[in-house]
Amino acid sequence: MPISDWPEAERPREKLLKNGPAYLSDAELLAIFLRTGIAGKSAVDLARELLKRFKGLTGLFAADQSTFCQVPGMGPAKFAQLQAVLEMARRALEEELKSSDAMDSPGPVRAFLRLSLEGKEHEVFVSIFLDARNRVIATEELFRGTLTQTSVYPREVVKRALHHNAAAVIFAHNHPSGAAEPSPADEVLTQSLKQALLLVGVRVLDHFIIGRGATLSFAEQGLI
Numbered sequence: 001m002p003i004s005d006w007p008e009a010e011r012p013r014e015k016l017l018k019n020g021p022a023y024l025s026d027a028e029l030l031a032i033f034l035r036t037g038i039a040g041k042s043a044v045d046l047a048r049e050l051l052k053r054f055k056g057l058t059g060l061f062a063a064d065q066s067t068f069c070q071v072p073g074m075g076p077a078k079f080a081q082l083q084a085v086l087e088m089a090r091r092a093l094e095e096e097l098k099s100s101d102a103m104d105s106p107g108p109v110r111a112f113l114r115l116s117l118e119g120k121e122h123e124v125f126v127s128i129f130l131d132a133r134n135r136v137i138a139t140e141e142l143f144r145g146t147l148t149q150t151s152v153y154p155r156e157v158v159k160r161a162l163h164h165n166a167a168a169v170i171f172a173h174n175h176p177s178g179a180a181e182p183s184p185a186d187e188v189l190t191q192s193l194k195q196a197l198l199l200v201g202v203r204v205l206d207h208f209i210i211g212r213g214a215t216l217s218f219a220e221q222g223l224i
Contacts, residue, residue, distance in 0.1 A: 003031070003042050012044065026057055033085070038073040046073055058212065061086055062119025090115050097136040102128070102170065103205060109170065110208070110215050112139075117174040117210040123150040125173040127157060129166035130205070137164045152189055154196040161202045169197065172208040180211030182223065190218060 008014050012028035021029060030047035037043040050071060054060040060068075061082070068079045093112040102109055109128075116139075117124055123145040129137045140160060143150050150173060161169055171193065175181075182190075186209065194204040207218040218224040 003037075003044065026051055030057075033082070034078070041073075050074075058119045062121070086115065094136065094139060097128075099135070101134045102130055102136060103134050106217075113172045113208050113210055114215060117172060118212065120174055121176055123173055123176060125150050125152050125171070127160060128170040128172070129161060129164040130168040130170065132167040134168060134205070137166055152193075154193050157193055158196050158200055158202075161197060162200060166202055168203040168205050170206045170208070171204065172210060174210040178212035180209045180214040180216040182209055182216065182218065182221075187223060190224060194224065
């Protein structure tokens with residue numbers, strides 16, 4: 001049965017307008033984005049299929065175009081729309097970070113990093129450069145690696161910090177394996193970066209590890 005034939009109180013769009021988005025399931029929210037289903041499946045049915053196939057929203061957001069378009073009813077146009085939505089969300093969070101003290105706003109920092117890094121199939125190392133008031137100057141992906149490791153060069157990190165005239169920096173990288181736990185190499189790298197940046201007067205405020213559904217802060221764990 002198409003959604004238009006459902007009782008009005010059960011239609012995702014009407015539920016959202018009446019109660020707000022928090023009252024909708026993942027499938028109902030995704031159905032609003034999809035707008036229409038395919039033959040024999042409503043938009044909600046199709047949304048459930050997508051969530052099952054990609055093991056949730058995180059997997060769906062991280063899917064590449066080829067994989068996404070293999071799903072019946074999905075194509076380049078829908079993929080482009082989804083990427084546009086995700087990029088707008090990232091930019092909105094980055095705007096929020098640029099207008100406030102990043103250390104006083106840990107929620108937006110975590111949300112931005114999770115949206116940027118969670119679900120990626122390869123390791124990515126990101127630096128958030130901050131001014132003297134801990135406001136974001138720029139965010140850069142500095143290094144990209146494989147499924148299990150990334151080569152990070154302190155000299156290049158120092159060069160980018162000086163380029164932005166940064167007073168402080170927050171690091172982040174993802175663990176495609178899903179576990180948000182620091183390895184001994186992660187701890188050694190963080191200390192090496194901290195010492196290298198200290199020589200040019202740049203403070204390392206934190207290093208986040210982004211796993212699947214979890215985020216670890218070095219500062220909160222007393223590791224920095």
